[in-house]
Amino acid sequence: MPKQIDHDAHRQDIARKAAPLFSEHGYSGLGMRRIAEELGLSKSALYHYFPTKKSLFLACTEVVMTSAQAGSGNPGAADAPDPAEALIGFAKRMEPDFAREMSLLFDYLRGKTAEDIAADPAMRLANDHLRRQVESLVGEKQAEAVLCLLMGTLLMRHFTGGQLEFAAIRPLLDGLR
Incomplete structure (x- = not known):
């Protein structure tokens, strides 16, 4: 058989x-x-x-x-006592693989137009996943801006060899929700 x-x-x-x-x-x-x-x-x-x-x-x-x-x-429930701390924790969990994943991402996207990228199912999947994670902490209205802040912070931490502290974005994250 x-x-x-x-x-x-x-x-x-x-x-x-x-x-x-x-x-x-x-x-x-x-x-x-x-x-x-x-x-x-x-x-x-x-x-x-x-x-x-x-x-x-x-x-x-x-x-x-x-x-x-x-x-x-769930990186932190919407009713988390400190969404800012939960967001920083989320970014810290992303950080170990961030540079390698960004290198892969830019390699994958090389030569694609903005329209190609917007329609790409892998990009939509990854973006939707990250957005949902952040939305669970700050709600839909602020998720995009907060995700940009977190991704930019991870990028700058990489560019500075980790010298930029997560505490630098804490004032911007305080008072969310």
């Missing part, structure tokens, strides 16, 4: 294993042949589950966002 394969679970497993490859080598640094080799799959097996590198990248984004959401739970 042939072996029963849960194709959805196998597809998720491939994406989970491929995600670190994208982070390590970048989007343009990988081809489907190399990904298949790194995962110990035949190229045809990889193409069976993911007809394009872009479809694999989207699946990897879904796995990473689902994992991040499960790992962080």
Whole structure:
């Protein structure tokens, strides 16, 4: 009797294993042949589950966002006693992988137009995930501005070698909600 394969679970497993490859080598640094080799799959097996590198990248984004959401739970309920502290905690949890993820992101987006980026399902998925996390703390009205502040702070912390303190944005976050 042939072996029963849960194709959805196998597809998720491939994406989970491929995600670190994208982070390590970048989007343009990988081809489907190399990904298949790194995962110990035949190229045809990889193409069976993911007809394009872009479809694999989207699946990897879904796995990473689902994992991040499960790992962080709710970064802080809307009724948290100190939303500012919860937001800073959220940014601190993002920080260890921030530079690598931004490098991957810019590599992935290289050559795309603003319209391409706006319509890209991986970008929408990641942006929606981050926005929901921040909305849970500050509400829908302020989420976009606060997310910009957090992302900018992470970027500046990277550019200053961590010299910019999170305390610098605390006055802007106090009084939210």
